[in-house]
Amino acid sequence: MAVEFDGGVVIGADSRTTTGAYIANRVTDKLTQVTDYIYCCRSGSAADTQAIADIVNYHCNFHKMEIGEEPEVKTAAHIFKEMCYSYRDELTAGIIVAGWDKKNGGQVYSIPLGGMCVRQAVSIGGSGSTYVYGYVDSCYKEGMTKEQCLEFTAKTLALAMFRDGSSGGIIRLAAITKDGVERKIITGNDIPKFYEG
Numbered sequence: 707m708a709v710e711f712d713g714g715v716v717i718g719a720d721s722r723t724t725t726g727a728y729i730a731n732r733v734t735d736k737l738t739q740v741t742d743y744i745y746c747c748r749s750g751s752a753a754d755t756q757a758i759a760d761i762v763n764y765h766c767n768f769h770k771m772e773i774g775e776e777p778e779v780k781t782a783a784h785i786f787k788e789m790c791y792s793y794r795d796e797l798t799a800g801i802i803v804a805g806w807d808k809k810n811g812g813q814v815y816s817i818p819l820g821g822m823c824v825r826q827a828v829s830i831g832g833s834g835s836t837y838v839y840g841y842v843d844s845c846y847k848e849g850m851t852k853e854q855c856l857e858f859t860a861k862t863l864a865l866a867m868f869r870d871g872s873s874g875g876i877i878r879l880a881a882i883t884k885d886g887v888e889r890k891i892i893t894g895n896d897i898p899k900f901y902e903g
Contacts, residue, residue, distance in 0.1 A: 707830040707862055708747060708804035708814040709846070709855045714883035715804040715812040716855040719747050720834065720867050721875030732875045737889075741766050743882060744782045744805030749832035750819070751798040758789050758799055779805040783815035783823055791821025800831045806882045834866030834873035841865055852881055856890070864898040 708717040719736035722729055738746050738759045744766070748755035762785045769777045783803040790799055801817040816822075816829040828846050830838060842862055850858065860877055867873045877892040 707828070707835070707842075707859055708802045709828045709850070709859055710812045710814050711850055711852050711855045713812060714806050714852065714881060715814055716852065716859050716879065716881050717745055717747055717802070717804045718859040718863050718877060718879040719832075720863055720873045721878060722867075722873055723752055724872045727871075729874075734875070735878060737878050737880050739763075739887075740782050740803070741770065741777060741805070742886065743776055743807060744779055744803065745880060745882060745887070746782075746786065746804070747802040747831065749800040754797045754799045755801065758786065758797070758801070761789060762786050776807060778807045778809055779803065779813040779815065780807075780810065780825075783813075783817065783825075786815075786817050787821055787823035789821075790817050790819075794819075794821050802829050802831050804882065806884060808884070812882065830862070832866075832873070834863075834870035837869040838862050838866045852883075856881065860892055861898045865900060867897070868900060868902070 708715055721733045723731040723734040736748050740746055740763050746759055765785050766777050766782050786801050786803055800819055803815040806812050814829050815825050856879055863877045879890040881888045
């Protein structure tokens, strides 16, 4: 998931990768760096999303050399969209692109299956997202601080991990601002707890 705040974005993900009911990797890093100021959250086929992220990373680095500065978040999102839409019949890829640029500040773009691209203040995706739409709708508030967004993201991910068998492991968070990327990991007993009736 990803959330915009004044001055940047917070992104977060669990760390479980599954192949059917089998947990293939319990400490996957689903927060993938695209540029120094742009990351993406990947869901769907790990092979598809890793390949797409590598291709977009290549295009963004080439674009950075052409223009002589960091690419805009919107540019990266539209390259993702183009890839996902052009190959929509062959790919299983849900991507959330989040980052900061000097023109528009912190931005979050959602690119679900099929290759649509829409900017959102908060975006959730992946198998665990179906369990937390109500929580996100009720708890998200405009104008949250970075610390509030980090807490909101951690709680949302913890709820999804508790309910969804394909989600779990640890929580990886990152805050992206003009100063760069600040990463955080929440493990074990530090993961937020909720009612377990």
